[in-house]
Amino acid sequence: MQNKGLIKFLTWAFALVCLFQLSFTFVTRNIESKAKNKAETYAKQQEPLIRANIDQRLLPQVIDSIKNNVEADYLDSMASEKVYLGYTYRECQAREIGLGLDLKGGMNVMLEVSTVDVVRALADHTEDPAFNTAIDNALAAQKTTTNRDFVSIFYDEFKKVAPDQQLSTLFINQLKDRIKINDDNDAVIKVVKEEAASAYDRTFEIINQRIDKFGVAQPTIQQLRSSERILVELPGVKEPERVRKLLQGTAQLDFWSTYDCPEAINMIAKADEYLASISKNNEEDKVADTISTDSADSELDKLAAKPLNAKEEDAKESDNAHPLYSKIALNIDPQSGAAGRGPVVGYAMGKDRESINEMLRKAYDRKVIDARRVKFLWGAKPIKGSETYQLYAIKIETRNAEPLLDGGVITDARQDFSNVGGNEISMTMNSEGAREWKRITGENVGNCIAIVLDDQVYSAPVVNGEIAGGRSSITGDFTLEEAKDLANILKSGKLPAPAVIVQEAVVGPSLGQESINKGLISFILAFVIVLVYMVVFYNRAGWVSIVALITNVFLLIGVLASIGSVLTLPGIAGIVLTMAMAVDGNVIIYERIKEELRLGASMSNAIETGFKNAYSAIIDGQVTTFLLGLVLIMFGSGAVQGFAVTLCVGIVTSLFTSIFITRLCLDWMLNHKKVINFSFKFSENFLRNAHVNFIGGRKTFYTIAIVAIVICIASFCFRGLSFGIDFTGGRTYVVRFDQPVNAVDVRASMAAQFEEAPEVKSYGPTSQVKITTKYKIKEDGDEVKSEIVSKLYEGSKKYFKDQISLEDFKSTETNPLGIIQADQVGGTIAHDNLMHSIWAVIGGLLVMFIYIGLRFKSWRFGLGSVTALAHDTILVIGMFSLLYGLLPFNLEVDQYFISAVLTVIGYSINATVVIFDRVRENRTLHPKHTLMQHMNDAVNSTLARTVNTSGTTFFTLLMMFIFGGEVIRGFIFALLIGVLVGVFSSVCIACPVVYELSNKKDKQLAD
Secondary structure, eight states, X not given: OTXXXXXXXXXXXXXXXXXXXXXXXXXXXXXXXXXXXHHHHHHHHHHHHHHTTSOGGGHHHHHHHHXXXXXXXXXXXXXXXXXXXXXXXXXXXXXXXEEOHHHHOEEEEEEEEOHHHHHHHHTTTOOOHHHHHHHHHHHHHHTTOOSOOHHHHHHHHHHHHOTTOOTHHHHTTTSTTTOOTTOOHHHHHHHHHHHHHHHHHHHHHHHHHHHHHHTOSSOEEEEEGGGTEEEEEEETOOOHHHXXXXXXXXXXXXXXXXXXXXXXXXXXXXHHHHHHHXXXXXXXXXXXXXXXXTTHHHHHHHHHHXXXXXXXXXXXXXXXXXXXXXXXXEOBOTTTOOBOSSSEEEEEEGGGHHHHHHHHHHHHHTTSSOTTTEEEEEBSSOOTTSSEEEEEEEEOOSTXXXXXXXXXXXXXXXXXXXXXXXXXXXXXXXXXXXXXXXXXXXXXXXXXXXXXXTTEEEEOOBOOSOXXXXXXXXXXXXXXXXXXXXHHHHHHOOOSSOEEEEEEEEEOHHHHHHHHHHHHHHHHHHHHHHHHHHHHHHHHHHHHHHHHHHHHHHHHHHHHHHTTOEEOHHHHHHHHHHHHHHHHHHHHHHHHHHHHHHTTOOHHHHHHHHHHHHHHHHHHHHHHHHXXXXXXXXXXXXXXXXXXXXXXXXXXXXXXIIIIIHHHHHHHHHHTTOOOOSOOHHHHTTTTTOOOOTTTTHHHHHHXXXXXXXXXXHHHHHTOOOBOHHHXXXXXXXXXXXXXXXXXHHHHHHHTTSSSOOEEEEOSSTTEEEEEEOTTTTOOSHHHHHHHHHHHHXXXXXXXXXXXXXXXXXXXXXXXXXXXXXXXXOHHHHHHHHHHHHHHHHHHHXXXXXXXXXXXXXXXXXXXXXXXXXXXXXXXXXXXHHHTTTSSSOOOBSHHHHHHXXXXXXXXXXXXXXXXXXXXXXXXXXXXXOHHHHHHHHHHHTHHHHHHHHHHHHHHHHHHHHHSOGGGHHHHHHHHHHHHHHHHHIIIIIHHHHHHHOOTTOTTTOO
């Protein structure tokens, strides 16, 4: 072996670097363990005192809260302390190997930057018909278009609507410094694109700053520029609602004048009168329509047979007579009947706000309320101790509907404490803002000024006098965290473009811990399977493989830590799969060495020649899988991408260990006169004498493959596939009960809560279900999410053995029951996921065709391999179509499934390449043999390798399937099917197809 010294040096250097990187993980785990112990000790000390002073039912929640606070305080105190080799705890955290959401819990969010708002603002919110039509068309087209920016789509639509209209006339007001009135449309749209790109970059920067100040360890913030989206992953986050506000708040801070209540009530009265007239007209139209039908008498008889309760009838008449008053409690003194003072016009329940907003919109549209003079905004939070919100009347005093002052003048914001002990946000203004604020407060003494953030009123204090110095504050019923978050948002600055959550996943920490436990169990069992298999089959050489395998896993995890990769449950599956595939290199080498020994070579010569002959097959097989991993990295996201990164890194470390570490170990054994065995008696001649005529029996294999493919295609046509929300859009919730439940019964209960019955499936244990709904999927916001969670609670609470509250049901933080995981995927994201997946599979097959064709210098080999891979792809997808709903685990087609299909392609091509490599060698060694002899000899001589590698892979995956948990069970099932059909296609389809495509004149293939 040449350059042995260099290889030893690189191995030790590589190992030391990995050990150094992994040491940070041990340091942080040690500190976090101390924090937990400190929290446990303190909680035990305080428990007797707490138990004596609170309701015993609240004791577990209070104790958990104390533990969390003590632990967080300890870790915060250690953040800037140097704890290891001059590194602070926070710096060590940044270098440890991170855990993904499925292992640690937390939140994954996809934000879509609203470029349409940027374009509208640049066009000065023009009412030009062509412009607005193009905008509407572009929004519709964007839903079915992948990887194109909104401005380009808008430009295409504008050219269709108004091909001769000048865009410069629309954008000149806002872009007068960058465009001229005579500029052509291409030049204008180029500037608009630059402005939109700048807004996107600034939005990303601001969100980055907000998350940085939020204090999450190892957040992932990724730009997806082509789709104008931002991916945010926050491991360990326990307050999803807080995160949503942090990410989506535009930080549009405004100071507005307000109307006094009596004047505002008059506007509400006019709106109510108008809405009542509409309601009356609609009722009269309904009656007229009913009477005019042929079945009028029978319908009236039906109505008469079902009289309404008198109270219900009175309430209905009241609602029709006063639509707004029935929802709003006006700010009127109950004793005197006089309108109250101040800007609050009335009060309403939180659930009624959307319907009130809709009624007010109708009044605005009909100009019953003058939108140029007033706008009604809700308070940011309900009145303390209730679900009642205040409705404020905001006065518009300028032609352009501008506030008295906006947040652009704010230079600093911080959480502070008010004079009465509550939390508030103190703000400092620049010199220009300070002058304006002094003038505004001086002119409004005795009046109220509303402080509005993102169209929500936080406070509307009375101005008692002129305020100098440029200081102001926002008061309200804030918790400490809310005040800090608001200050963070204001300090980071206003988002130039709104960012909307279009995809979201929340995983509770209890589910994450379960995934860690199951992942470790499956990993250990898979390792034991590989160890036993290799030692039983290859004797002492098997132990060498184990040394190489342990080194491989160590280097793999070290590299993942070095590059800042996050370990996920699919990532653990990737490590397990890497172990199985790493053994493949040793199997190929050992089988080659055994062949040389049978020919009478000495042990040293057999090892030398065996390694030399195995290189091309090992490298070609691993390169093809590596290329598929790159395709997954390009088209995947989140955990799928993590799996692909783990797979690619594992392939590199596997090549290094199987070729170099194994060789170093064998050379050491030779130099120290150690006995080396590559088999036991029973395995020495395993499949050595196989002489199956695979090419001669190709028609039988074709028949089997065609029948299987036809069955799968028929299943596609008649049964279809069970698509997950990744491809359809919607919301899913994993709900855990404290006793076994029947999914059919739960679905029946849910049907009473939702307009369309959600899909309910058993998910893992019998006490767990997965609920999928498309209810209000086009709407977002905390109100919609709360409404859906309330409906889920109402539909499932009766199935809990012990009563559970709504708060405990929806909390993913500490409660192990109720909602333990929640996911949301918008329609646009779902379409993009589907297109990316289709292109990923097509791209994977195309890459394989090109590589194999070039590597073996014939398109026939390329087409033969792709035919075998297409066979594997159809059968794997077909099995999911045939079996979904029949097996007791999830068989949804989602992004995990697509990554499994691509992995199957990579694994299957590995076996095919080994056979093709032997065909190429046989043609060189035996030029007089026919192509049929070359191919049969190649398949038979590599049959031991095929069986051994497939066997180790299958059984390691089987451990993951049984013990890895429900989250990846469908993913592993697809891989298990892929291993089986991949063996069949590599042995029985690939070479026969190449043979069919060949002819006697092709001198490269036959004599």
